[in-house]
Amino acid sequence: KAGVTQTPRYLIKTRGQQVTLSCSPISGHRSVSWYQQTPGQGLQFLFEYFSETQRNKGNFPGRFSGRQFSNSRSEMNVSTLELGDSALYLCASSQGLQKQETQYFGPGTRLLVL
């Protein structure tokens, strides 16, 4: 099976712009979770989508949003970018049916905001 894929791998944006990141889960996985990783804050949970519905949300401002399509692919959008949004954004997929199942991560998208 192919692993989790994320596009693009690298992005450079300027403050005030918006950005959309994409994540394709492992085939058959219906849950996609997003995480932000920064040197200062570490790994933080953004949100989780399951069957096109947001099932959980972390403590991030409303500028961070996401959606999931019927094929389980997910997109994450950040509007009005700030310098502090520079980070590695990781998505993880799982079947979403059992609470102890493993999440498998993609390679991440490195976002730099100038």
Place this chain on the structure above:
Amino acid sequence: AQKITQTQPGMFVQEKEAVTLDCTYDTSDPSYGLFWYKQPSSGEMIFLIYQGSYDQQNATEGRYSLNFQKARKSANLVISASQLGDSAMYFCAMRGIYTGTASKLTFGTGTRLQVTL
């Protein structure tokens, strides 16, 4: 709330030796799962091993084993016969079952492991 503590920011180990990476946790969930992930410099988080809170035996996956001591709330990762390719950041993470954020992984700050010749 859940919390993971990794007190070793960096570790060195010689090739072919074993190394233990420490992880302690705190949670109010009666049932939970503990995970270890490896993150090379490329950025991808690679799943290594899982331990359920009610599992009777410590988990093992090849050269990786998890030393789970529930009463002490510790879940240390043991890597046997270290290889140069093991050089990476290692993250301990946990997830509860009965809280509303059961799908959310809580991560520690990580330990950077460097394997030397």
